[in-house]
Amino acid sequence: MSSPTSEELRPSAEAEPAVLAPPPAVAAIVTTGSQWSDTEFTLRALAAQDYPRLAVLVLCDAEGEQGLRVRELLPTAAVADPVSSRRSRGRGRQRGRMGAVNNRGASLVRGADYLLFLSDRVALASDAISILVDDAENVPGRIVGVAGPKLLDASDGLTLRDLGGTADRLGVRIPVAGQDELDQEQHDEARDLFVAPTEAMLVREDIFRIVGGFDPALEGDGAVVDLCWRIQLSGARVRVVPSATGTVQSDAAPAAHGPSARQHEHRARLRTMAKCYGWVHLLPAVILAAVLAAGEVVLAALRGRFAQASDVALAWLWNARHLGGTFALRGAAKRYRRVRDADLRRLQQGGSVRVADWFRYRLSPEGGLAARTTIDESILGTWRRNAHRTVWVVWLGVLGLIAFGSRHLLTGGVGAYGQFAHFPDAGTMLGAYLDGWRDSGVGAAGIGPPAMGLLGLAGAVLLGGVGLLRNIAIWGLVLAGPVGMWRLCATGSSEDGPSRNGRLVALVLYAVCPLPYNALAAGRWDVLLAYGTAPAIVLLTSRLVGTSAARPPRYGSRRGTAARLASLALLLAVVAAFEPFIVVLAAAAGVALALVELVRRAPRREPLGAPVAGLLRVAVAVALAAVAHLPWLFEFGSLRAFLEVSLGGRTSSTPLSLGELLRFQTGPLGDLPLSWGLLAAAAVPLLVGSGGRLWLAVRGWLVALAGCAFAWVIVAGWADQLVSSATPELSLAEVSLAFGAVGLCWAAAAGPATLATADSGAPPRIRSAMVLLSGIAVGAMVLPTAWASIDGDWSAPSFDHRVPLGLVDDRDVGPDYRVLWLGAPEVLPLRGSDLGVEGLAMGMSVRGYPDIRHSWATPQAPGDERLANAVRVGLAGDTLRLGRLLGSFGVRYVVVVERSGPSYTDGWDRPVSAAVSEALASQIDLRPLAADPSVQVFRNEAWWSSRSQFSRPIPAGFAADPVDLVVSDLTDGIGVLTDYRSATSQFGPVGAGTVLVADSYDPGWRLHIDNADNAGAAAVEPAPALGWAMRFDPPQAGQAELRFERSAVVSNRIAAQVLIWLALIWVAIGQPTPLADRLAALMKRSTR
Template identity: 35%
Template sequence: MDDAAPEPPAAPVTADTATAPTRPEVVEEEIAPPVVVVMVARDPGPWFEDALASVAGQTYPSCTLLVVDAASTLPLDDRVALGAPGAHVLRLDEASGFAAAANAGAEAVQGAAFLVFCHDDVRFEPDVVQQLVEESFRSNAAVVGPKLVAWRHADRLLAVGMGADKVAFPAPMVEHLELDQEQHDAVDDVFFVPTAAMLVRADLFEAVGGFDPAFGGTGADLELCWRAHVAGARVLVAPIARVAHYEARTERAAGGAVDPVRERTAAQVRTVGVAYGRWHRMRVRPQLSLLLLAELVVSLVTARFAHAASLAGGWRAGRRSLKDRRQRRQLVERIRKVPDRDVRHLQVRGFARLRGEVLGRRAEDRDALAASSSGEVITSARGGSAVTAWVLAIAFLVLGSRAWLTDTIPVVGEFVRFPGDPATLFEAWTSRYREVGVGTVGPSPTANGALAAASALTLGSTSLLRQILILATLPVGAIGMWRLCRPVGSRRARVVGLFAYLATPVLVNAMAWGRWGALVVYALAPWIIAILARASRAAPFGVLGGERGPGVPDRPLGHHIIGLGIVTALAALLAPVAIVVVAGIGVALALGGLLGGRAAGWWRLPVTAVGAALVAGVLLGPWTVGFVQRPLEQLAGASSLAGGGAPGTAVDLAALVRFDTGPVEVGIAGYGLLAAASLALLIGKGWRLVWAVRCWTLALAAWAVVWVAAQGWITPFPAPELPLAVAAAALAFATALGMAAFEVDLPDYHFGWRQVVAVVAGAGFFVFLLPALAATIDGGWRLPTSDFAATVDQLDERTDGPFRVLWVGDPAVLPLNGWTVPGTEDVPVAFGVSYDGPPSVEDLYARPGTGTDLLADALAEALDGDSSRLGAALGPMGIRYVVVPDRRGPAPGVGAAEAPRPEVLGALDDQLDLARVEGNPALVVYQNAEWSPVRALLDAEADGARIPPDAATALRFRDGYGQFSGSIDDPATVYLAADADPGWTLDVDGATAEQTTVQGWSMLLRPSTTGDATLRYTTPPAYVGGLVAQVVAWALAILVLLRIRVVVDERRRRARTPEEELADLGAAEVDA
């Protein structure tokens, strides 16, 4: 097709009035080709008169206006006559979309060389038509669009032409409301121009069949320009022509009159179905289907049901009328002069929908503002600084973890092994029987079920899952700190906060001692503080006391409570005491706000924290129901506060504030963080000062808790690294606030001591980083290179029958959680019991029981010298070996004893029925001469008063968690070393054995016959129902959380006008 304009008509006719019933015709000019502006209007607002006047005032000499009234509620004749005398009105009897109305207007025009289609909410500059026509001739273009700007802010861009991807999704050439600095003023080829204002050559419009009337208000422009490309025409944008657009369609959509998602989806489906030839249609349509299906699934998962319904409706609408689609395809093939592969070159690469999500987040970050209380704006550093910071942070983590990227992390402290089969974890979760201690009955930890479910992500590899869960705590904590610092508005502040948190010795000390709970709190503390900060609504996390910072959405309090409850529950899976920690953080932050002089909204912090703790308790039920019995013991496990974290030493407050509680030699460099975190207190103003006070209050509270617990006033209590992780997060955030204060507040002061303080704080920060760098040298975070598993596995090979191992010693070096021996609270001696070898994940969660209490009393008597027959007390409990470690790992990996307990060894050496076994120098192993199997076969007449050490093993085969089988060939009695409970049943040849409690805690099972036997623990149906309720509670919590977020965002987005978007941008631009 020739792109040149046709000759003007020879005999033009003019209509006389705006309401004339005759068809409007165009006055011929000697030079200027006739142009008709076709304005489609339907119930326009107060902007309509301005729109009419702008078109009527065009400087182009041969321009006629035709207003197509698309069945407005009230006729528009009077308004048109008033706003544009001499214009024509074509009223349609039925409401139709823009495409059908524009076609009707085009059909009513005779003799025009060009048609300008536009909406009823646009305002033309006086020379718009002139510029568009000239550019059409100059560039031989068939379709030309102007630059679209905001209605009341002409320096803000809405569109400068548009691109599109292969699935007909629009790709904007500019960001919405981008500042116009003439950066897009060059004439350029585009894929399409919006129907808000577009000039189309009349002969081309007729040749390609006009707009597709099946389209509503979305997609008609893209599809028309697509056909123009197929026909060999050129589509341009001429930015010199400027048109202001009110975007009234957004308001109409907010009112429910328009469903933009449905229209967009229908337009995509129809365009892809008709614009491509057969080969490309077969390739691209499945890709569009997959994209829409993925978006539909995501919408359902995130509880955006209205969005999902719109997607499904648009999908169906786009595929209606097969006959009509075939006719449109035939039209496209008739006009085709350009193959699909060449049209594809004009489109953007990839999928614009996915690229738009990423670019939208980048734009949000780039335009982020962090206004101080006086209205100042913190200027962000270049984006490259963030990239560099993360490259260095990742390098630090990889360098420090490199040994464990290819090797298995040893069983140290709480880094227990996982069962090889995820089914074992699932069975343990669904059973009330627990192998912890000497076998007890009670609610199972939720972690068992969560780990069983998570193993699906590692294809059933529980060892890989364990490795990931340990190492993932490091980057999760770093990302959390980066996110916490975002509302501050300074990229440099985020970088400083990130490195301050990574460099805290808490990370290395927790790794070195195998304190998994502390690592979990380290990972989630920044996230917890961030949620509480947003719940407080205190600036910059809200509008109280200042302005809202970047990246802080306005959410209701319930959203924060549920979200924090889920985070708390996740933390409590491996660190049950996190439930208490979260409540404490909320109270400390509230107190800090009061001390900082900002009482507004203070109550929201403790309400959110306590509410979240309650939500977490519900999500972790029925496990948390068992906390009623000795809650501190179950929340914290055995006390690890023999000293400020390093075993066998007294608490040193100076070491405590330096976080010097482990193998990392911090020294005076630890004071560097204190200096850096103090800067905001000394020079900060406004919300920076208030939040610095809150952070220091939280840090002081964490230090006080550790010190008080170390005095024995709170016992038992978890490892000091757990509360210190909270203090580290608070000080790292305070350090970030100090950087923000340096950028914003310091310039307001005259030169003096504050500038000197800033230099000292900066120097202290860099000195503080040095020990962390040194900690990465060994590549394993100071963990031992091996563990005691091999030594204990050898014990298993020596033993014929199920047995238990008793671990005794300093709680800092025991490879499991447990209990404190009564009477040793001042210098704790802890004990724990593992089943058939090294400890497993079940042994992380202490649970009181009758047999365990008796074991604790027996140990206390032995340590006090009141007993020399400890083995006789341990034998009926199935304890075959007593192990006393004095360091975290075996020699020579850990060369020197770290927690020697000579008093424990002396007491055990005095026992007449315990004998030392040769082994690794790092641990002393005693063999119990009075041991009897956990499941022992006794004489039929046995009364259970004494369990002989030579008893045979009963029911050797383990069929599942709490289920065993075998055969009983002769009349006998089965002894089970576990807390007596009616849930245990022994079936022998179909007959149920009688159960009797013996030894004050265990049980005898007397079968009435012989034959094949099965011993199992049957969990009550009510407990199983509780587990089902727990799963439902998790699903509901997540669903409600997402639903609240979606509803609030959708409501705000629908009510949002262009003027509000401009207001949010603020008066200052951020150079990103």
């Protein structure tokens, strides 16, 4: 399709009137800035124009001083505000952009044939408008929609400033005149171009209305390219008439070329392509733009130009957010389109001009020489000349090392070994806390572990993504440790705090510490938790004690102190929900920091009240964290019982030496002498430091001594007096070592700044030797970890026991049963209790492989002790009928775990003794099953379901003496209530006869039986049975439900705990956070 030409629209000679028609009316629309001199420069030139039908509209503050000056200088000019009303001026920046302002001016014009859009820095020659109108009216061919003049520099009148241009297929404007090109009449031929000059162009009014004017969301060159492109789609032409000249003043405040302007350019190009291209040409152009944008983001990030990378990314995000409006404008363009894309391509340049210019420069002699000889043009040079980019390099190296060393675990997933148990759905985890019944062991009434409530809540927040939650709980802690160490070393002033290089040293040392990787290999979630949170705990503790500089609170010092105190208490409460011993370590860190402050202040005669008050604040925070778990502590009955259960059951069969502790050799990593590098790096500031940085090193060393001392006391067995039934050894020792690692890295952070200053007191040669020693120490720590990363899994099992033990899992189908697990505590897939037999621990799971619900220490019920006694009797060889003893607990399978993973993967071997194996093999009612060599599996032939009904009468006092079980065969019991809904609800038909339930007796259980005559449901209360369990005597047969009803005491404890946590959260987050401010600023920037 083609548009009508100017010859077709011109009337014939016979129809011409005797009097010549008046020339077309032109309305000049001037957009002003803040400089009156620029506006005066433009208006005086308009007043001198020789064109007879010219009206002037100036867009400025009509009621202000600038409006009065305009009326005095050019009384015939109209003045209007650049926005439609005073109220709309504050509705966002879009109303003040070039496109929106020019549209506002065009809407105020009536009766004009042409619109002349002028910047207030342009002064047109007196005949410029006449020449432009004459060319637009009389040039042969298609209608001229836009005509532009030749613009010269006002300072000399010789330098070309703008002569229009073309564009590439991605909408990048390509000017005709080069930078600082002199006017020698080389471009004086009027011709069609793709883009008119930005600051001065004559637009045909009817065409302007047809295409919808400027895009109000765009500005600058992008808005002009967009308008000219759409005008050409309508069939009109864009011309540049060099005989019409004008001058442009240099901007007193040059246009910004920062991130905002760059982002607007990218926005305009994408939006213009999306509107103007047909689908055939749009898809390849968008793909090319996406590829180039991705390359630009990557290259800019590598060169440290993160503002440029974010501008490109945010431009795509902005266009995605405004996709609906873009499609509406695209539909409008389709209605007035008269020219195909292929016809417009002759005025465009193929490919990408930015890529072509980049390669042209690189391949040129001067560009190649500069790239080879100037370090500032290289990527490495860009990083070297900016310290912030060095930080990014180190961070990328740390993250790369962690990702490379964990690549097999990241791609294949972390198996369910050790404490890395499988997560059930969020509702199940919440129910384990709220339902009032714990099904660990033989079951017990009471609130569940607070950790289950936190995990269930987190799973609900993630919309049920428990797999994602499990990965966050593991890998988030691995990453949280280095982040926390970076934040810890950011405290202090420039005189006494770590330098940027010191922070980097501490970051690297903490990231390559063997602790987290040995924890991954052993499945030790408690150690990962301590590693990830210890830096944050030390940071908050130091702020309360007063040893670290912190930002002043926004709402007064009293509220700020309360918020910090509550923040520490909340963090300790969260961590203590998973590892209670962390509260003791936090208190020890507070004592260490306060002691350093007291020693530092005493010789100077400074007041000692501040550190004492700080220590009291830490004590209050620790107490509040303990109060947050007080309802859970009540479940144990006494503090001693809580310590016996929570600190016991995790004894390691491989005690550590002092050297292994100091090298953090808690697993396969750390056995090389190079691992002493952390101690060497931390010792440097003690040897040559002075002033504030020496005290910083002392603080770090004392925190490290506190953590390592706890570890050594536990490993050496000196903590036996704390509990009577269990010895807390390697497990808690590794948790304590996390604080030792934090203290040493914190001390090492003072080294670079100490060595860089001449006032350290050490001679230059000594300082040079210490610099060398520090570098060797850091490298010595990095090398073993880098070497260990080659295998890609840190020697962790690639598989768990779920596949080899699939035969013990019924997938919640069939009668209810339990699985008894025996083995060393560190290889069991659940939390075990110490048996006191050859270092073995014991645990129970329901219906197959355990999940995270079986990973917490819970109060011991009478049935648990009775079960442990039965196992001890069997392992001692005092009975050959262990199966009958276990059958009363619903134990269907006995699994002996001798390795942390299957035989075909990495893992730790913890074989049981030959005596234990012989004792189990000699049982006549335990039949061994074929299984992987890493486990022994026995099927209990004397098993009966933990919900069994007997047709024969069961005496009320039966099995009060366990001997009754040995001489009685109860395998005739029929499994009932097989529809397992949850731990507190099971359904199924029951008949006549006693129903034995192998759960701890509690009056909250009820057996509800539907009456076949619709006379209502009968609720049967439990009676004690077997000395610890329950029995129900249903009065009738029918469909039944076994349901547990939570007691009021449990409900009150849950409510109290929730209220305590909410109060801590409310106080802790009572102040706005910098993170929230940054996120708000980012969203505001992306939507502008």
